[in-house]
Amino acid sequence: MTDRRYGPALLRAKESVARETWVLRYDFEMGSVALPGQFAMVHPGCDELFVLPRPLSILDAGDGWIDFLVKVAGRGSRALVEADLGSAVRILAPLGRGFDLDSLACETLILVAGGVGVVPLHLAARRLVERGRPARRAIFGARAPEDLPRQVWSDGRGGDWELWVQEGAEEGDLHPGLVTEGLERALVDAADATILACGPTAMMQAVVRIGRRTGNRVWLCLEEQMGCGAGVCRACVVDLSGDPGQRVTVCREGPVFESSEIRFLAEETPA
Amino acid sequence: MKGVDLSVQLGPVTFANPIFTASGTWGYGLDFVDLVDPAALGAVVTKTLTAVPRRGNPQPRVRELRHGLLNSIGLENVGLQAFLREKLPALRERGVRTILSLAARESGEFATMVAELTRHEGWQGVELNLSCPNVAEGGLDFGRDPFRIREIVDSVRQVLPADRALLVKLTPNVTSIADLAVAAQDAGAHAISCINTVVGLEVDLETRRPVFPRAFAGYSGPAILPIALAKVWEVARAVDLPIVGIGGISSVEDVLRFLVVGAGAVQVGTALFARPTLAHDLVKELEESLITRGCASPMQMRCEELGRS
Ligand SMILES: Cc1cc2nc3c(=O)[nH]c(=O)nc-3n(C[C@H](O)[C@H](O)[C@H](O)COP(=O)(O)O)c2cc1C
Numbered sequence: 001m002t003d004r005r006y007g008p009a010l011l012r013a014k015e016s017v018a019r020e021t022w023v024l025r026y027d028f029e030m031g032s033v034a035l036p037g038q039f040a041m042v043h044p045g046c047d048e049l050f051v052l053p054r055p056l057s058i059l060d061a062g063d064g065w066i067d068f069l070v071k072v073a074g075r076g077s078r079a080l081v082e083a084d085l086g087s088a089v090r091i092l093a094p095l096g097r098g099f100d101l102d103s104l105a106c107e108t109l110i111l112v113a114g115g116v117g118v119v120p121l122h123l124a125a126r127r128l129v130e131r132g133r134p135a136r137r138a139i140f141g142a143r144a145p146e147d148l149p150r151q152v153w154s155d156g157r158g159g160d161w162e163l164w165v166q167e168g169a170e171e172g173d174l175h176p177g178l179v180t181e182g183l184e185r186a187l188v189d190a191a192d193a194t195i196l197a198c199g200p201t202a203m204m205q206a207v208v209r210i211g212r213r214t215g216n217r218v219w220l221c222l223e224e225q226m227g228c229g230a231g232v233c234r235a236c237v238v239d240l241s242g243d244p245g246q247r248v249t250v251c252r253e254g255p256v257f258e259s260s261e262i263r264f265l266a267e268e269t270p271a
Numbered sequence: 272m273k274g275v276d277l278s279v280q281l282g283p284v285t286f287a288n289p290i291f292t293a294s295g296t297w298g299y300g301l302d303f304v305d306l307v308d309p310a311a312l313g314a315v316v317t318k319t320l321t322a323v324p325r326r327g328n329p330q331p332r333v334r335e336l337r338h339g340l341l342n343s344i345g346l347e348n349v350g351l352q353a354f355l356r357e358k359l360p361a362l363r364e365r366g367v368r369t370i371l372s373l374a375a376r377e378s379g380e381f382a383t384m385v386a387e388l389t390r391h392e393g394w395q396g397v398e399l400n401l402s403c404p405n406v407a408e409g410g411l412d413f414g415r416d417p418f419r420i421r422e423i424v425d426s427v428r429q430v431l432p433a434d435r436a437l438l439v440k441l442t443p444n445v446t447s448i449a450d451l452a453v454a455a456q457d458a459g460a461h462a463i464s465c466i467n468t469v470v471g472l473e474v475d476l477e478t479r480r481p482v483f484p485r486a487f488a489g490y491s492g493p494a495i496l497p498i499a500l501a502k503v504w505e506v507a508r509a510v511d512l513p514i515v516g517i518g519g520i521s522s523v524e525d526v527l528r529f530l531v532v533g534a535g536a537v538q539v540g541t542a543l544f545a546r547p548t549l550a551h552d553l554v555k556e557l558e559e560s561l562i563t564r565g566c567a568s569p570m571q572m573r574c575e576e577l578g579r580s
Contacts (some may be wrong), residue, residue, distance in 0.1 A: 006306050006547060043545045047521055052335045053545055075337075092547065173360045227333050227340070228544045232298030232318075234347045235333040247326050247347065 017149040020072040036124035037256040041051025042230035044079040057119040111138040114199025125158035137186040141179035161259025218259040239263040282461025284436040285315040293540030294372035314368040322349035339494030363393025382426040396436030402467035417454035424458035440464035449509035492541040507533025523556035530572035
């Protein structure tokens with residue numbers, strides 16, 4: 001088990017990086033290095049207003065700091081991005097099972113991310129570059145150019161990302177369409193690749209369908225409504241494949257699973 | 272002033288302090304041992320256990336509202352046997368004071384489960400969950416019927432070892448919770464746990480349907496605190512048993528409120544999701560605030576109007 005820490009954390013820096021999207025940095029020391037896909041439960045701090053903490057995937061972390069990418073989606077995320085510098089939240093981290101880069105780094109990897117699903121894959125891309133085994137291709141998709149968190153990639157430490165948008169692709173380096181088109185193309189000259197994906201459910205289902213058709217393994221970082229983040233409340237369960245199929249929590253046994261492990265992904269009939 | 276005596280007696284069992292974790296909100300007591308020592312709590316109440324494992328309800332299972340949480344977990348649990356095999360030895364080794372929450376499909380099953388328990392060491396009591404709103408056969412049917420409660424509590428008392436506590440957890444979703452508490456007392460319960468979740472429902476405006484497939488869900492958290500206080504007050508006026516107050520606790524003031532309306536101990540639930548160490552903090556804070564108020568024990572917070580329990 002990774003060495004979790006729990007406690008108050010001060011907001012140290014915040015930067016707007018895309019439409020309604022911020023990078024937040026807190027002072028927080030974890031007991032172990034975060035694996036890509038691992039997450040934190042972050043409570044905005046006003047206990048009168050928020051019953052639950054928010055699960056946030058770890059964007060990056062280092063000596064005494066932890067970064068998250070937050071897109072405003074409701075009251076909780078709004079409170080987090082609107083908080084003043086120096087204000088406190090409570091963090092429990094790192095949580096869950098991340099991408100196992102020790103074994104994955106030996107393979108040819110294609111990363112596919114949609115929206116805030118970029119967070120775990122951004123960290124994966126960085127760690128892979130550090131290991132000298134960069135991903136063969138990293139593909140990111142968003143609705144429009146305003147939704148691209150370009151600053152996140154600006155230091156180049158996560159390698160090059162191919163950017164896809166559904167509207168407004170006129171800008172030079174953007175591809176028009178869905179990330180799945182990028183994935184199909186990438187697979188042409190990386191037929192043996194393993195795919196790591198995170199994004200909206202429909203996107204992940206489409207990636208799984210492609211992987212099944214082409215025979216490529218797919219690892220996913222799943223999202224599910226959580227209560228505790230520690231496996232105790234049983235809110236975020238998914239069924240594993242098989243009969244009867246063990247019921248596991250996304251927060252503890254996940255959030256990273258191989259697609260064939262998960263019943264609703266493994267049994268879905270091809271579209 | 273001398274230290275405060277935080278200990279509380281439920282039937283034959285003494286607990287070192289009156290702060291327990293509520294069933295379903297802290298697993299089987301072993302999931303945060305890297306952060307806090309579960310043995311420092313008055314007791315840990317396990318997730319409700321059934322004779323055979325239960326898979327629980329389909330998604331969605333929780334929905335956060337502004338001041339509370341709706342859940343429809345459906346009593347997913349590892350089953351009594353797996354608990355006894357895989358969890359109880361570790362709890363015992365750590366010296367955790369453990370209360371097993373139990374649910375059954377029919378009334379006779381409670382006594383069968385408790386009889387099975389007598390072959391194991393390392394637990395201090397059982398809490399009969401006669402009040403889960405989230406399963407079809409959830410105990411709520413017999414949990415609303417004083418006659419059936421009497422029958423169940425009586426059958427469990429007959430097999431329960433003399434040195435173990437018998438708590439009965441009641442639902443607030445009835446006209447008279449006092450009638451249920453009186454039935455439990457008559458049949459020999461040692462304490463009344465009150466309350467379980469309040470029945471609620473959330474709507475999805477897009478689909479124009481209830482959010483949860485079973486429509487109803489259990490409401491918990493700060494929103495239900497005044498409801499729980501009212502139920503504890505009602506029960507305190509009807510029975511002489513110790514009451515374990517549950518519902519919406521998120522601060523030491525909330526704990527004190529329960530003590531005033533007649534609780535001898537409390538359980539913390541939903542607030543543990545936001546603060547997994549809250550129950551531990553409350554043990555310390557309760558001691559401090561009792562000292563500040565010049566109380567030598569939690570009992571001294573009790574409202575005079577209720578008399579002694
Ligand atoms: C996610 C969740 C699961 C629960 N599971 C159980 C259970 O298995 N058995 C039980 O007796 N009560 C269960 N409860 C009810 C709590 O034990 C408690 O009675 C109720 O939530 C009110 O307290 P609170 O407002 O502090 O949470 C559950 C509550 C929640 C939120």
